[in-house]
Amino acid sequence: xxxxxxxxxxxxxxxxxxxxxxxxxxxxxxxxxxxxxxxxxxxxxxxxxxxxxxxxxxxxxxxxxxxxxxxxxxxxxxxxxxxxxxxxxxxxxxxxxxxxxxxxxxxxxxxxxxxxxxxxxxxxxxxxxxxxxxxxxxxxxxxxxxxxxxxxxxxxxxxxxxxxxxxxxxxxxxxxxxxxxxxxxxxxxxxxxxxxxxxxxxxxxxxxxxxxxxxxxxxxxxxxxxxxxxxxxxxx
Numbered sequence: 001x002x003x004x005x006x007x008x009x010x011x012x013x014x015x016x017x018x019x020x021x022x023x024x025x026x027x028x029x030x031x032x033x034x035x036x037x038x039x040x041x042x043x044x045x046x047x048x049x050x051x052x053x054x055x056x057x058x059x060x061x062x063x064x065x066x067x068x069x070x071x072x073x074x075x076x077x078x079x080x081x082x083x084x085x086x087x088x089x090x091x092x093x094x095x096x097x098x099x100x101x102x103x104x105x106x107x108x109x110x111x112x113x114x115x116x117x118x119x120x121x122x123x124x125x126x127x128x129x130x131x132x133x134x135x136x137x138x139x140x141x142x143x144x145x146x147x148x149x150x151x152x153x154x155x156x157x158x159x160x161x162x163x164x165x166x167x168x169x170x171x172x173x174x175x176x177x178x179x180x181x182x183x184x185x186x187x188x189x190x191x192x193x194x195x196x197x198x199x200x201x202x203x204x205x206x207x208x209x210x211x212x213x214x215x216x217x218x219x220x221x222x223x224x225x226x227x228x229x230x231x232x233x234x235x236x
Contacts, residue, residue: 009130010034012054014045153182
C-alpha cells in the first residue's frame with residue numbers, strides 16, 4: 001500500500017444531473033488531482049464498477065429509478081467495502097440512520113457542496129475514507145500472514161475475527177470461529193484470563209500482556225483496545 005497523498009484516487013461520481021456529475025468529477029480531477037469518472041444513474045454506476053476498480057464512490061441520494069440508498073445497498077452486496085459518500089438534499093435523520101446501517105462512509109449536504117463550493121471538503125473526506133480503507137486492508141494483510149495467533153474479540157467474549165494461525169491452532173475453519181464464544185473453543189480458564197486482560201485494555205486504553213499456557217507450550221498474549229469496543233489479542 002502507498003501513502004494516500006502520493007497516489008491518485010479513483011472516484012466514481014453518480015448523479016442523475018449530468019451537469020452536477022460532470023462538474024464534480026472535473027473539479028475533483030482538475031483541482032484535487034483525482035481520477036474521477038461521472039455516471040448518471042445507479043445502474044450505470046454498477047455496470048462501471050463491474051468493469052473497473054474504484055477507490056471511492058460519491059453519490060446523490062435523490063435519483064429516479066434507484067436512489068442513493070438503494071445504490072449503496074447494491075454496492076455493498078456486490079462490491080463489499082468500497083468507501084461510499086452520500087450527498088443528501090436535506091438533513092433527514094431517518095435517511096442518515098438508514099445510510100449508516102447500510103455501511104455509508106460519510107454523508108454531506110449536497111447544497112453546501114454546490115452553493116458554497118465545498119469541493120475541498122468533499123475531496124478531503126474522499127481522501128480520508130480511502131486512507132482508512134487502505135490502512136485496514138494493510139492491517140488485514142499483515143494479520144492474515146502473521147505466524148502469531150491473532151483474534152478480534154468482542155467485549156462479551158465472542159470472536160469477531162480470527163487469523164489463519166488461530167484457526168490452525170484450534171483446528172477449525174476461520175468462518176466457523178466467528179460469533180463463537182472464545183471460552184467454547186479453547187481452555188476456559190485461559191480464555192477467561194485473556195478476556196479479563198482484554199477488558200482491562202478497553203477500560204485503560206493501553207496495551208496489556210500476560211503469560212499463560214495453551215497448545216504446545218507457554219505463550220505471551222498481548223491485548224490492545226479497538227474503537228469498536230472490542231479487543232485484539234495476539235499470542236506468540
